[in-house]
Amino acid sequence: MIDDGRPSSAAADDRAAIAGIVRTFFAAFTSGAECATRLDALRQVFLPAAVIVRTCGGAPAVHGVESFLAPRQELLSSGTLTDFREWELSGHTEVFGDIAQHFCGYAKAGVRDGTHFTGRGMKTLQFVRTPAGWRISAVAWDDERDGRTIESARSSPTISAGWRPAGRHSRVVGMATFRTLMRGDASPADSFSVQPGLLLMRTADEFQRCWELMTKGDTPAREIPVVDFAAEAVVMLALGMRPTTGYSVTIDRVEAGADVLEVSATETRPSGYVGEMVTEPVHLVAVPAADARDDLRLILRITND
Known part of the structure; x- marks a missing residue:
């Protein structure tokens, strides 16, 4: 970064x-x-x-x-x-x-x-x-x-905003456990203010700010998930704007390495009838803080379903 x-x-x-x-x-x-x-x-x-x-x-x-x-x-x-x-x-x-x-x-x-x-x-x-x-x-x-x-x-792995690709000696050494905090759409009422890609949040203030931006069009307001930042960090994957309903994104795997955190995900595209409205699919997960050090390079591999 x-x-x-x-x-x-x-x-x-x-x-x-x-x-x-x-x-x-x-x-x-x-x-x-x-x-x-x-x-x-x-x-x-x-x-x-x-x-x-x-x-x-x-x-x-x-x-x-x-x-x-x-x-x-x-x-x-x-x-x-x-x-x-x-x-x-x-x-x-x-x-x-x-x-x-x-x-x-x-x-x-x-x-x-x-x-x-x-x-x-x-x-x-x-x-x-x-x-x-x-x-x-x-x-x-x-x-x-x-x-x-x-x-x-983009034949090489997709790189998230603000992060560099892993060097040739980077290696993934183990799977990181994670739990879903939220999967769905950012508020369509007022466009999302976080760039498409991966975002790693290691403090409650960062998460609170992101959540407020992501849900500011919601009525009633969406309650922020509970995260223990002494033990966890938050990874958010945002697809960016999509032209209709029917799109979604799912984080399938998080792998922790000596110098990288690699996130694998699947984008699902619509089939059949769709609504004519812009959507912004996101998936937020909590991962162990030990697997999300701030010196790691973050890599995203995304496939289409």
Whole structure:
């Protein structure tokens, strides 16, 4: 994990602020009512001189903020492109001092000239801290095409936000016991403020803050599970936003090593009828504190059911 020496509460605030900007970014590219309002909200979180680059197999197309947003507003509001939206699949954020980056997979779907289409790709967003808060300084993206898919880019294990992959000498030495604290969806009423991936919480304050963010849209409020942090730590796996109901995630195995904590999980995707609403599947488990030291590198291996 990149450590810039900031207190954990300040680092959590940074990640929450950046997560909010990422949500604003993806929400902006939705056709229909309030399109102009959503794009204006995105305009406010760009640096005036930000650079946006589209690659997608050809010569890079480089835009400024207005040359990027104006044609997209016309496309999304003119009726040429309908039922369109983009959403994040999964991603991770790294922060160091006053700079940050978010790298993520994304998907898109819509109807253009009467024909339905879908697509996927990867996006990278760069951020800088300003007196007014975090702002986007640059964006670049590339879409899937023949011979280049998200899966091929992730042939190595998926790495959780803020953690480095295990080195070649890392080894898993034993299974860690765990108990489920909660498995389901983060509150859909107000988007979740924790980045997709794995999060390790070793103190009651960290867990309380995360729980409040995750359940702040619940009515009545969801009671926080009891955890003895003298003996346990909490591991949370968040899938990030999914476009419909029917998605879930399950932590199947936690393996403790000399220098890693490896989490294996299964994502279940919908079949049959689904509800048209964004969901954010999560699974939280308690593990022995001895298996969750703060010097461990955290690795996520996730498969699809």
